[in-house]
């Protein structure tokens with residue numbers, strides 16, 4: 001009872017920024033990649049989504065990005081029902097989101113500065129602002145000395161830090177990271193997770209899909225565990241091994 005009252009109280013102070021209501025997705029008839037999942041994430045939370053391969057984690061992220069549509073259920077982001085959002089408004093909606101993937105997805109023929117600046121140019125920031133914001137963001141991820149380097153001249157960890165700077169430069173409400181440490185060694189994985197933690201402490205809501213057991217167990221954040229499309233546990237200060 002006390003927990004329920006606490007929950008209601010928290011919600012009245014800080015309404016959820018991401019709400020999934022009975023969300024299901026089937027790519028093929030009668031096979032649910034995600035099945036009746038309901039989740040509420042409040043502004044400023046740090047949430048891990050874990051689960052074995054094929055459990056539906058990336059499908060959840062893709063639905064949040066509106067890359068794919070749920071077969072049924074509703075998804076609200078920042079109070080808006082994105083399942084009803086018109087196609088032409090999707091790019092504007094995505095400005096609320098910073099996104100990081102396992103494979104970095106940098107522009108190979110542009111240097112580090114331009115890779116991050118690109119995100120600002122898309123939203124038509126004036127070049128004076130870009131000249132100020134991009135170096136500041138690259139300094140935050142510890143890459144001030146690599147502004148002119150090309151992606152091929154960087155290590156995997158450095159490339160992921162560029163991707164993170166690009167995801168953050170427009171000051172998104174939510175940072176979504178799908179396996180951000182999947183291609184990194186333990187040291188670089190920790191560096192990236194520490195940066196995500198720092199960003200979260202400054203107020204950005206962070207949602208991270210990962211297989212990294214050690215990091216999830218050590219960080220003691222909220223952990224949502226998926227199994228075969230079903231949400232099987234949702235623990236505050238959880239660990240990877242709780243349900244796996």
Ligand SMILES: Nc1ncnc2c1ncn2[C@@H]1O[C@H](COP(=O)(O)OP(=O)(O)OP(=O)(O)O)[C@@H](O)[C@H]1O
Pocket residue numbers: 027028033051052053054055056057058059060
């Ligand atoms: N485009 C698609 N067409 C058909 N089935 C798909 C498609 N994408 C994913 N699936 C299926 O949906 C299920 C969930 O896949 P999803 O990629 O969301 O899992 P995941 O938890 O992210 O896995 P991993 O950890 O391996 O990345 C799997 O059974 C997968 O085969």
